[in-house]
Structure formats: structure tokens, C-alpha cells
Amino acid sequence: MTESWWWVFLVIAVAGWLATDIWRWLGVIVGNRLDEDSEGLQWVRAVATALVMAVTAKLVVFPTGTIADAPLWLRAGAVGIGFVAFLIAGQRVIVCVVVSLVCLVSGLLIV
């Protein structure tokens, strides 16, 4: 009943666009006044990071699409090895990406 072509766009505009830009605009307004070391900001940082990482970890553990057929140990192992390599290599993002993907792809070819 509500499945008109524009309905999904409206959902994206309200639940996506507005829901994210509210915080960006608030960030501009708070701007200079916000104390970078305040406790409130520390808490917000903690909540935001836990939230994003929960989503990210769920993508690895419960993925959708073809990668869901690969065993969990391979997906988690590839990311884990890549992350350890990233920490050893002085936190260079590219190291994590390359090592994880090499482990994942070689694992997919073998398993």
C-alpha cells in the first residue's frame, strides 16, 4: 500500500539524510564552544564508537550475501590476522586491508 517508488526515497531522506545531518549541523553550532576534554564528549565518543564497532563486528560475524557461506573462523581469522599485522606495522590502515584480504581470499580458494 505504501510501496510507491518515492516511498523508499522518503524513508532514506528522513531516516538517513535528516538523521545524520542533524548531528553534523549540531556539530557546527556547538563548534567553538565545545570543550574537547569535557566528560560529556568523552561519553558521546564511547557510545558512538561502541555502536559503530558493534555494527562492523556484526558484518564480519553475520554477513549477508555470498560471503555468508564462508566459515566464521575464516572471516574472523582473516580480520584478526590483518588487525594484528596492522598493530605491528605501526597502525597503517593499508596493512590491515591487504593482509586481511590476502588471508580471506586464499582461505576461500582453499576451503
Next chain:
Amino acid sequence: MQASPTEYRSNTAWFVTGMRGIISIPAIILMTSFVGFSAFALESGITRAEAVFMTLSVWALPAKMILIGTMASGAPVAASFLAVTLSSIRMMPMVASIMPEMRNERSPTWLLLFLSHFVAITSWVFAMQHMQAVPRDRRLAYFGGFAITLTLLNGVIVGVCYGIVAQFPPIVAGALFMLTPIYFFASIWASARHSVVKLAFIVGVIGGPLMATIEPRFDILYVGIGGGTAAYLIDRYLIRNRTSKSPRAEPREELP
């Protein structure tokens, strides 16, 4: 290279300099992540036009993941809005922390509001790294050159790759799907400058999948608010209590 005095370069010249930041490792990884996102959108039943619209309007990748996730599960719009809003709270401190460096006393507020739309993890890290080297009254042009180009280019990438990814062999499609979480793991940890962020990072990684098996409908909210608050309290009363006794923290407290 730096022979011409930087203060005589126009806004357009700085905008172009910002655009050139597209050819950098973080920007290229992000673009590849968006190839992965177009595969994710396709597999989640999102159309090409919707995926492009989402890329340009929402822009932040985690927010889009959550939006698609809640939309796919058939949740009401209010539930999608709540989940995306909560995941985007991080935008506020991100934007607020670069604004003092980016603006000058003549920057119009509408321009700052407009440019804030293009703030996401990659452009934020870019701003933090390169802003200092740009004259203050040219920083908005410089940031705009990078961030607007990055957003538009990724909109094009999603539009172009949406159909192509469907024809990829399963291994390539799977690797592209995994690229986004891998990129977040590394980039969020690397850009963490506070102990509380790293603690919350660990709580989220363990708590997310764990709560998903216990309470799949509100798992993200529980981990975010509950786990995040726990991480904050542990950081404040156990970790920072100890480190604040080190001499490095003292000069800060002397400031008026």
C-alpha cells in the same frame, strides 16, 4: 615547490589542491569500500537509484549500513530513524572538533552547515592531517575541494559499480563486502586519540555479535548505550585515574 607565497593563491586554487587529495591511500580505500557498498546494497535489495541517493544524502558508511539493515528487516521508519540517529551522534564531536580549525571570523554559517554534510571518517581524518598547512582563510575551500569531490565521486562509483558487482565471481564479491568492515577496524582504531575510544572499540567488537544472538532487535542500541557507558566509566575511573597522575596530564589542568 613552495616558491609561490601560499597566501596569494586563490580559493579556486586551494579547492583544486583539496581535490588532488583524492589520490591518497585513505581516499582510494574508501572508494573501494564503496564498490563493496554497492554490492551490499544490491544484495540487500536496494535499487541503484536508491543506493546513489543514499550515498549522496547520508554519506557516512556506518549510517548507511544501519539504514539498509533496519530497512531490510522491515522496521518502521521511526525505528530506522532512531538507529541511524544514534549511530550518527559521533558526527557531532567530529564536526565540532574540526570547526574551530576550519572557520575564520568571516565564514558564513550557511557555508559551514553545507560543508558539514561532507564530513565522514575519511574526510575528518584528512582535515585533521592537512588543515594546519593551509592558510586559515583558504581552509574551507581546501576542505570543500577534497570532501565534496570525494562524496560526488563515490556517488558515481556506486552508480557505475552497482550492476557490475552482480557479475563478479563470488570470491571477489565476498572480498569486496568484507573490505568495508576491515577498513573500519583499521581506520577507527588508527584515528582514536583517546583511551576511551579504544576501550569502546573493544566493547563494541565483542558486544555486537554477542548481543545479536541474545537480543537481535535492539542489540546495536544496547551495545552502543550500555556498552559505551560501561567503557566510559571504566576509562574514567580505572584507566584515566591512573594516567592522570603522570606528569603529561598536569600542564592541561594549569590552563585557565
